[in-house]
Amino acid sequence: MLTTTISEFRKNMKRYLDSVNKNFETLIVNRGKDKGIVIMSIEEYNSLLATHHELRSAKNIERLDSAIEKFIKGKSFEKKLIDE
DSSP states (O other), X not given: OEEEEHHHHHHTHHHHHHHHHHHTOEEEEEOSTTOEEEEEXXXXXXXXXXHHXXXXXXXXXXXXXXXXXXXXXXXXXXXXXXXX
């Protein structure tokens, strides 16, 4: 995670945005006491939204925990994808 001030961000905006995009960094731009802006790549944002969606329901959390447990115990299996 990167952190900078608004002044520094203005001076080096391209460099910061390139770093966020290329390295999947999250950038926090401080704007005063307890205020700030978070900048992240669209891929990172979409990943957070997908995770949030999956963890919204207790049933989904149970299913994910069960799948992880099975994988750790070696009780998982592979399926071949159907070619289109």
